[in-house]
Amino acid sequence: MPSADTYTAQTLHVEGHTLAAWTFNAHLSPDERPPIIFMHGITASNSMWQIGQTPHVRAHHRWYALSLPGxxxxxFPPDHLALEIQPQAHARIMTAAIRQLVGERPVILAGHSTGGFLALSIAALSIAAQKNSALKVAGVVSVCGFACGRWMGALGLLQRLAGGGIFGHLGFRAALRVMAVHPAIFKAAVSLYAHDRRALYRHPPTLPTLSAMYHHAARLDASAMRQYFYRLRRIDISANLGHITAPMLVIAGQYDPIVPPSQSRRIAEAVPNSRLVLIDGAGHLPMSERAADYDRAMSDWLAQHFDPQDQNRRR
Known part of the structure; x- marks a missing residue:
């Protein structure tokens, strides 16, 4: 049997975009339990999911790490426009990519931060816009995700720089360059996302994960990232959340310095079949700051809704 860390890499082509997808647990049947699509946050990469993945997922689900456009x-395509960084466009692109991976099978959409926003967008907007041809969404997991893209802290500052004219643009590019100068600087920058930095770096997967992520962060396209930071600040999909009917797990760090936990509360209130888990002592990286609590929340929810034995007992 292959190792749970073994993956197959694919390059997907959608509307001129190239997207990277990693398939894990390809030996597990996607018909017994829905496959899970994991989407990372802004300036991150697929590498964030590989090493510290929840044990329940590693044991029971086929899962995919799917990159965000750009x-x-x-x-991005050469002629990509800033106006295309809109929820509807990204939901359409990601839906097409997911179909290339799983066909017509139901999927669980899971994302961290901007990846959580995309999971919400895909689930809400594809259903609202496409009706009969919508992606079959079996469940949604939002980890420190948001419906309103106005951030706080370090990422909020970068948003303001991205929209701040020529000097703001120069400041934004300089900030990205500094982050990419050395792995130690990248590590320090990521610590700004956390509330409990000591716990973050005590978590065994953190350092190898950051090392893998740095390889991609150092190669980010500053123009593409500036478009994201500028456009997301003006986006709000709150009015569309009511279209989501699938079970949803909403996880938030109680002391998130980037996305206030009030966003997760509003998301959970707007979606009928949702469970909200606020993780005490955690910031924007609960999977590392409070790994046991995060793993428990994920495992309990997945077992409740997608464990075939549990479902048979309830029949």
Whole structure:
């Protein structure tokens, strides 16, 4: 049997975009339990999911790490416009990519931060816009995700620079360059996302994960990232959340310095079949700051909704 860390890499082509997809647990049947599509946050990469993945997922689900458009090694089309960084466009692109991976099978959409926003967008907007041809969404997991893209802290500052005219643009590019100068600087930058930095770096997967992510972060396209930071600040999909009917797990760090936990509360209130888990002592990286609590929340929810034995007992 292959190792749970073994993956197959694919390059997907959608509307001129190239997206990177990694398939894990390809030996597990996607018909017994829905496959899970994991989407990373802004300036991150597929590498964030590989090493510290929840044990329940590693044991029971086929799962995929799917890159966000424009995030290395993914690329935008040469003629990509800032106006195309809109929820509807990204939901359409990601839906097409997911169909290339799983066909018509139901999937669980899971994402961290901007990846959580995309999971919400795909689930809400594809259903609202396409009706009969919508992606079959079996469940949604939002980890520190958001419906309103106005951030706080370090990422909020980068948003303001991205929209701040020529000097703001120069400041934004300089910030990305500094982050990519050395792995130690990248590590320090990531610590700004956390509330409990000591716990973050005590978590065994953190350092190898950051080392893998740095390889991609150092190759980010500054123009593509500036478009994201500028456009997301003006996006709000709150009015569309009511279209989501699938079970949803909403995880938030109680002390998130980037996305206030009030966003997760509003998301959970807007979606009928949702469970909200606020993780005490965690910031924007609960999977590392409070790994046991995060793993428990994920495992319990997945077992409740997608464990065939549990479902048979309830019949």
């Amino acid at each position: 995030h290395h090694p993914a690329t």
